[in-house]
Amino acid sequence: MTALMVIAAFLVLAVFLGLRARRGRQMTLEQWSVGGRGFGSVFVFVLLAGDIYTTFTFLGASGWAYGQGGPAFYILAYASLAYVLSYWLLPAIWRYAKEHRLITQADFYARKFDSPTLGALVALVGVVAMVPYLVLQLTGMGIIVSSASYGHLSPHTALVIGTLALTGYVTVSGIHGSAWTSVVKDAMILGVVVFLGVYLPVHYAGGIGAMFHRIDAAKPGFLTLPHSGQSPAWFASTVLLSALGFYLWPHTFSASYSAKNTRVFRRNAIVLPLYQLILLFVFFAGFAAILAVPGLKGSDADLSLLRITVKTFNPWFVGLVGAAGLLTALVPGSLLLMASATSLADSVFRLARPQASDETVARLAKALVPVVAAVALLFAFNGGSTLVNLLLMGYALVTQLFPALLFSLPTRRLITKQGAGAGIVAGVATVAAVTLTNSTVGKLLPGLPQSVKDLNVGVIALAVNLVVLFAVSVLTRAVTARRAAAGPTTVPAADSGR
Amino acid sequence: MSPDTERSLARPRGLLLPLLGALPFLGILGGVFFANRMTPYVLGMPFILFWIVLWVVLSSVTMAVVYRLDPGNRQAVDADELAEGTP
Numbered sequence: 001m002t003a004l005m006v007i008a009a010f011l012v013l014a015v016f017l018g019l020r021a022r023r024g025r026q027m028t029l030e031q032w033s034v035g036g037r038g039f040g041s042v043f044v045f046v047l048l049a050g051d052i053y054t055t056f057t058f059l060g061a062s063g064w065a066y067g068q069g070g071p072a073f074y075i076l077a078y079a080s081l082a083y084v085l086s087y088w089l090l091p092a093i094w095r096y097a098k099e100h101r102l103i104t105q106a107d108f109y110a111r112k113f114d115s116p117t118l119g120a121l122v123a124l125v126g127v128v129a130m131v132p133y134l135v136l137q138l139t140g141m142g143i144i145v146s147s148a149s150y151g152h153l154s155p156h157t158a159l160v161i162g163t164l165a166l167t168g169y170v171t172v173s174g175i176h177g178s179a180w181t182s183v184v185k186d187a188m189i190l191g192v193v194v195f196l197g198v199y200l201p202v203h204y205a206g207g208i209g210a211m212f213h214r215i216d217a218a219k220p221g222f223l224t225l226p227h228s229g230q231s232p233a234w235f236a237s238t239v240l241l242s243a244l245g246f247y248l249w250p251h252t253f254s255a256s257y258s259a260k261n262t263r264v265f266r267r268n269a270i271v272l273p274l275y276q277l278i279l280l281f282v283f284f285a286g287f288a289a290i291l292a293v294p295g296l297k298g299s300d301a302d303l304s305l306l307r308i309t310v311k312t313f314n315p316w317f318v319g320l321v322g323a324a325g326l327l328t329a330l331v332p333g334s335l336l337l338m339a340s341a342t343s344l345a346d347s348v349f350r351l352a353r354p355q356a357s358d359e360t361v362a363r364l365a366k367a368l369v370p371v372v373a374a375v376a377l378l379f380a381f382n383g384g385s386t387l388v389n390l391l392l393m394g395y396a397l398v399t400q401l402f403p404a405l406l407f408s409l410p411t412r413r414l415i416t417k418q419g420a421g422a423g424i425v426a427g428v429a430t431v432a433a434v435t436l437t438n439s440t441v442g443k444l445l446p447g448l449p450q451s452v453k454d455l456n457v458g459v460i461a462l463a464v465n466l467v468v469l470f471a472v473s474v475l476t477r478a479v480t481a482r483r484a485a486a487g488p489t490t491v492p493a494a495d496s497g498r
Numbered sequence: 499m500s501p502d503t504e505r506s507l508a509r510p511r512g513l514l515l516p517l518l519g520a521l522p523f524l525g526i527l528g529g530v531f532f533a534n535r536m537t538p539y540v541l542g543m544p545f546i547l548f549w550i551v552l553w554v555v556l557s558s559v560t561m562a563v564v565y566r567l568d569p570g571n572r573q574a575v576d577a578d579e580l581a582e583g584t585p
Contacts, residue, residue: 070534070544070546073546073547073550076550076551076554077526077530077550077553077554080522080526080553080554080557080558081522081523081526081527081557083557083561084519084522084523084557084560084561085519087519087561087564087565088516088519207542208541208542208543209539209541209542209543210542212539212542212543212544213539216536216544223536223544223546223547224534224535224536224544224546225530225534225546232530232531232534235530236526236527236528236530236531239526239527240523240527263571266565266568266571267565269561269564269565270558270561270562270565271558273554273555273557273558273561274554274555274558276554277551277554277555280547280551283547
């Protein structure tokens, strides 16, 4: 009970911070979702860090270290590369978003390509990609609450409690709540993770080096990448894909709008990679669990961090760890929920009803929050995947938005809206086909060298995406050119009508 | 700052900064093929883990260098602040 009480106290604190942050501000859609575009370095830092350090970091990374060993190191590598990219990418996105007063990620594509339909497509892809990510947060909350109850609450009951808390929290506070809770969350997670990552290896093995030696002796090869399967080729392609997809998450993309100026991003590109080193301690805790609580198989590996915590510490400390974990689910979970609801209302609904007022859209966005949460809850009930596999699926989907973004940045039009749309559809279809049929590159293209077979399947989807994008762009441009040449008198008239 | 002045400021070092930015990609994506080994242990960590940690730190260092060299940051500070600062 003690552990659950501590967690509940932190939940109340989070809701309180959310309510306080809201006071005295009018909640327009822009205020609710991008904070009125007035956040400085520190706030954007915690907000972006807020969605990076999710329950995935906490339970997924330790779970993969526990269950997979060496391949888990990819989690440490990809974000740093994403930050390097962000130095050039985010200022370009931010400037355009500010100039056109954009709110969602879909707005960006709709405006760049002058096509609300493309915007709606991007919104849909974003929402579909966010579902596994949201399921991951809910599953994490379920694991935390049920572990902290020492088995009194079933994982399903715990899941429902977590989902209700998240939905209520989002409805009450919007992004202001997220930023403030982020501050509390970051302080807690830093303290808890560093402590666990140092204490557990010392307690169970006598030190970090000693722990790795013992694991290596018990399971030779476990701590490096295997020669086939999750090999170096898999590692490099997965890191690259994840780095490209990193800022394409609708909630991360639009969180960048909330910055005050572009220097915020350039400075954060220096600091954020170091912040990433927190993961190292998560790994240490996950590896220590191999020695302390062996035998968790499959998706149960995600339980390893909490199992070792329960085994090692008093209930009040378990509560503290659980509360830190709950906040890591609450902050990104709220951003995910908000971004998907806003996307659906602002881009998809607006396409159907262009004359809808901002108030109607804002009201609809809030109304959609529980709906999206309920859908994610349904998927969470039918779980079975590890947290990392859920995340990889979401990344494979969201990365399909990268080529269209990249080619939209130069002032010269390189691709057409039809090309961008067709590329995204082809890429997403490939990911869906591969995921549903459970294929790997090796199964699709047998007879290739092993290193090619091990590539992350997202690479194939990205290649299909690029080919279709350019083919359709060239084709549509040729058609437009021929039409212009065939009927020179009608074209200017049509143009002036726009 | 107009896009034109920004471009002319960036031109002299136009390629240098992205090339610096490519270094961490090379170190992590390319390096992993050579660093995939247990020994030597460094700071208690298997070599592959140490290698990745090293490049995470070097990413930060690289971006600090890029930030210092980027002429956009020296000029843009004031322009940004004027244009985007206090509401």
